[in-house]
Amino acid sequence: DIQMTQSPSSLSASVGDRVTITCRASQSISSYVNWYQQKPGKAPKLLIYAASILQSGVPSRFSGSGSGTDFTLTISSLQVEDFVTYYCQQSYSTPLTFGGGTKVEIK
């Protein structure tokens, strides 16, 4: 199985801050990484697919980059509704696997 190591597991930030979340794959996975946002009690929502493509309807303050083993999700200017949990996911091979999650908290 491909392991996805996501960091940090949590972070504290303020409205308007720029934050970066990273995911490292245990082997090279090209650009087969997707990013999801999950609000409490809700299903995950797709933000970014294929490492850098913004899903339709997702605000442009979200962006993704990376290839091979190292990937990042960046939120350019945090809004109140962004203080939730984020997951990366690899789709290079089955079993599909997710990172452990990053909880973004208000400082």
Next chain:
Amino acid sequence: QLQLQESGSGLVKPSQTLSLTCAVSGGSMRSDGYTWNWIRQPPGKGLEWIGHIDQSGSTQYNPSLKSRLTVSVDRSKNQFSLKLTSVTAADTAVYYCAGCFGVVTFCDSWGQGTLVAVSS
């Protein structure tokens, strides 16, 4: 836009079988490029992919669950199902069904999730 809705038993006794169904609306399960997935999340923990079935009926399962797992599809009802046998407390989780698209396999349609507790 696809809509997915899980249904099934919310409480299962240890050693029994967990059964869930996902109804798909807003599109056909024969939609090119989609696989129909089950993903679960234990309370307070991360996401675990369980398995999927594609439009040809081929399945892929997480090896950690494969010996206990069956995913099937009923195209006449536009729904797919999960059966997990010999459950234990470790199978307690919110279970999501999801439609995932493409070679890159991103999951762009999710059910709301259903909590299944394993307890006597």
